Amino acid sequence: MRAEDRSWGVKLLxxxxxxxxxxxxxxxVxxxxxxxxxxxxxxxxxxxxSAVALFLLLVLGYWLYDYVPWSQGEPRSGRTR
Incomplete structure (x- = not known):
């Protein structure tokens, strides 16, 4: 599922x-x-x-994984192989 196809409820969850x-x-800790x-x-x-820092790192990782282009200019979640 592509990042832009997710509903706000899924993102909130x-x-x-x-x-x-x-x-x-x-x-x-x-x-x-x-x-x-x-x-x-x-x-x-x-x-x-440490809980706050871990939360921020997890949210950053979630955003980076979904929205930052992986290769050939397309998001990682849109890859089809």
């Missing part, structure tokens, strides 16, 4: 899934820091910052 993955990643013996405030702050 994809952003929600990416946010959930980032939240889980941030929680894993927080749990790891707590396991290593760091302060709870420090672990929470770093976990939240």
């Amino acid at each position: 994809m952003v929600i899934v990416l946010a959930a993955v980032a939240w889980l990643g941030g929680g894993a 927080r749990a790891g820091l707590l396991f290593l013996g760091n302060d709870a405030d420090f672990a929470s702050d770093v976990g939240a910052m």
Whole structure:
């Protein structure tokens, strides 16, 4: 399915899934820091910052994969082979 053929509902659902993955990643960083013996405030702050950074990287990757031309000037999602 080409990127421009997706409805706004599918795009919104994809952003929600990416946010959930980032939240889980941030929680894993927080749990790891707590396991290593760091302060709870420090672990929470770093976990939240890593969740935000991961979300932004995932959204950027999603956009790059769908909208940046791959080769011969056409989007990757439009390739037929």
